[in-house]
Amino acid sequence: MDFLCARRGCSAEDHLKEFDYGSSRYGLGHVKRALLNLTAEQMAVLQKISVNWVNTKNPIYMFLSGSVVVDCIWDDSLCKHLDAISKSGAAERQGSAFYLPYTLLSEEVLENLPLPELSEEDYEIKRPYVVSLKGIAGEADVVEALASFFERASVFLGRRIAKVVRKVPYVPQLANKYTDRIDILLKGVDNSLIGFSYVDVTKTYHLGFTAAKNLLMYGLDYVVILHPYVDHDFHKGVGNRIKNRWDIAEVGYASVNLMEEEVHMYKLPRANRYLKMSLSAQKYSSLIRDYVETL
Incomplete structure (x- = not known):
C-alpha cells in the first residue's frame, strides 16, 4: 500500500x-x-x-x-x-x-x-x-464538491458511507425544530449519521457555533463545522475555541481549500454526548434516520 x-x-x-x-x-x-x-x-x-x-x-x-x-x-x-x-x-x-x-x-x-x-x-x-482530495477542484461550490467526493470515496472516519445527502432543506418530522440546515449528511452502513455545517466566514462574522449546537441537538452522531480556507492562525484559533466550549466540545472543525484540493482537519469530531443526555436529541435522531430512508 x-x-x-x-x-x-x-x-x-x-x-x-x-x-x-x-x-x-x-x-x-x-x-x-x-x-x-x-x-x-x-x-x-x-x-x-x-x-x-x-x-x-x-x-x-x-x-x-x-x-x-x-x-x-x-x-x-x-x-x-x-x-x-x-x-x-x-x-x-x-x-x-x-x-x-x-x-x-x-x-x-x-x-x-x-x-x-x-x-x-x-x-x-x-x-x-x-487531507488530500485530488480532483475536487473542478467544482465551484464547496458543499457540492465535498459531497461528490464523499460519494466517490464512500468512507469517513472508520466507516463506509451508504448515503450522501446534500443541503437538507427541511425535515418534516422535526417541523419548526429544524432551524439550521445540514449542508452535508452522511449515513454510514452502521446507521450512523454525520452532519456538516458549512459557513463562509469570508462573508459573515458568524463562525457556525450555534448551528453546530443545533446539529448536535438534532441527534446526529458526529458534527463537523466547515469553513473556506482563510489562514492558519484564524483556523487554529477557531479550532481551539470549539474545544474549549463545553456545549460544542465534541464538534469537529476543518477548513476547505478547493484550489489546493485539500481539507485541513484541525479538530476531529467525537461522539455526540447529547444522545446520552437528552431525550429530545434521542427522539430527533430517530426521526432523522427515518427521514433519510425516504430520500
Whole structure:
C-alpha cells in the first residue's frame, strides 16, 4: 500500500483503497494485541494524535478513514515513539513516513487504554492534519464538491458511507425544530449519521457555533463545522475555541481549500454526548434516520 499519495494527491479511489487496507491488515483484534507491547508513554502519543495535540515540525496527513501519516523528514521525539509503535506491529513504516491506521486511533481502542483523562484545557491544537482530495477542484461550490467526493470515496472516519445527502432543506418530522440546515449528511452502513455545517466566514462574522449546537441537538452522531480556507492562525484559533466550549466540545472543525484540493482537519469530531443526555436529541435522531430512508 502506497501511503504517500498525500504528498502528490490522493484520489477518492486512494482513500477507499486505504480504508480497505487498514480494515484488513489492522483489524481491532490485531491492533489490541499489538498495544500490549507499548509503553504508557507510547500509548499517550496515540492519545495526543487523536486530539490533534502534536508538537512536531513534520508534516501530518490524514486519510478520510481517519488513518494518519506522519512524514518524519526531521527526527524528533514523536518520530522515535512512532518507530517503536511500528515495530510493535500496531503501525507501519514506509521510508520516512509512519502510517497509523484508523483502527489504532479509534475511540473504541483509545478509551480502553490505561491513560489519564485528558482535560480540554490541558492541550492546544497546534496544526491541522492535511487531507488530500485530488480532483475536487473542478467544482465551484464547496458543499457540492465535498459531497461528490464523499460519494466517490464512500468512507469517513472508520466507516463506509451508504448515503450522501446534500443541503437538507427541511425535515418534516422535526417541523419548526429544524432551524439550521445540514449542508452535508452522511449515513454510514452502521446507521450512523454525520452532519456538516458549512459557513463562509469570508462573508459573515458568524463562525457556525450555534448551528453546530443545533446539529448536535438534532441527534446526529458526529458534527463537523466547515469553513473556506482563510489562514492558519484564524483556523487554529477557531479550532481551539470549539474545544474549549463545553456545549460544542465534541464538534469537529476543518477548513476547505478547493484550489489546493485539500481539507485541513484541525479538530476531529467525537461522539455526540447529547444522545446520552437528552431525550429530545434521542427522539430527533430517530426521526432523522427515518427521514433519510425516504430520500
